[in-house]
Amino acid sequence: MSLHADTSASFRHLLDLELLPVHHLKHVLQRAQAFAEGAQAPQALAGVAVCTLFFEPSTRTRLSFQLAAQRLGAYSLNFDASTSSVTKGETDLDTFRTIEAMGVRGFVVRHKSDGAVAALAAAAKAGVAVVNAGDGRSHHPTQGLLDMLTLRQAKGEDFSKLKVVIVGDVKHSRVARSDVHALRALGCGEIRVCGPAALLPDDDTLHGCIVTEDLDAALEGVDAAMMLRLQRERMAEGLVASLEDYHRDYGLTAARLQRAAADAIVMHPGPMNRGVEITDEVADGPQSRILNQVANGVAVRMAVLEVVLTN
Numbered sequence: 001m002s003l004h005a006d007t008s009a010s011f012r013h014l015l016d017l018e019l020l021p022v023h024h025l026k027h028v029l030q031r032a033q034a035f036a037e038g039a040q041a042p043q044a045l046a047g048v049a050v051c052t053l054f055f056e057p058s059t060r061t062r063l064s065f066q067l068a069a070q071r072l073g074a075y076s077l078n079f080d081a082s083t084s085s086v087t088k089g090e091t092d093l094d095t096f097r098t099i100e101a102m103g104v105r106g107f108v109v110r111h112k113s114d115g116a117v118a119a120l121a122a123a124a125k126a127g128v129a130v131v132n133a134g135d136g137r138s139h140h141p142t143q144g145l146l147d148m149l150t151l152r153q154a155k156g157e158d159f160s161k162l163k164v165v166i167v168g169d170v171k172h173s174r175v176a177r178s179d180v181h182a183l184r185a186l187g188c189g190e191i192r193v194c195g196p197a198a199l200l201p202d203d204d205t206l207h208g209c210i211v212t213e214d215l216d217a218a219l220e221g222v223d224a225a226m227m228l229r230l231q232r233e234r235m236a237e238g239l240v241a242s243l244e245d246y247h248r249d250y251g252l253t254a255a256r257l258q259r260a261a262a263d264a265i266v267m268h269p270g271p272m273n274r275g276v277e278i279t280d281e282v283a284d285g286p287q288s289r290i291l292n293q294v295a296n297g298v299a300v301r302m303a304v305l306e307v308v309l310t311n
Contacts (some may be wrong), residue, residue, distance in 0.1 A: 027049030043073030050106035168228030
């Protein structure tokens, strides 16, 4: 049973945040906060093998999942599609079943195609758990969770009065979708989304959000600005005239940040295109929580692995 369909205190797979009951979300955040504060990680996964099955490149997500598994006492196995039998024509499902047959119980999967992780989870044997580490443009649930943990640490648990803006390439961003779902679940007072029309989704992803192409207006009085990477590798056509034009219209500078609340925080899931969506002065400035997000990624992924592999 996947997380969004489960009603108990535990769940087997974490595939998305779209229908995540708020008590599940809060449970993971509370456990992650304990880990972030230095709680000793019990060897809850001693003897368990966890494989990071990545069909796309990654730095933060892959390493933080590996570290999370190790801190819980698990064996961490690293799969890189570029050096595997996938290059010889082996299917994703056959790869998954091969590793599963070796006794691996936990799979952290990243894939370029929407729905690919859910398909593998549907094929998993009893006792095997799958966590979505990002699929296509659809979902990145643990990034959404770590973003909520970072926001909660800075602004408290009550999101009802918060104004949060998500800026940039929302159309191609699985992070943006997971963040929107999580912000809704936690009752965020106002969710603003800003980007050029060509980089905004044309589905119901942004239902209930305030959508604008005017970054200066979108930043007025916000408590947090979540910047997104311009994902040129996912663009089938030229949706941005030039990087210079994009930075001029949607890059977060120190001058622009002054429109936000004085204690506003700045977030970015990484990797950053410095000088495109964000300047060095902001990325490395006192309001940046970007490295806090990275640190929280380990804590959140510990909490998730603990839940899915000990239920």
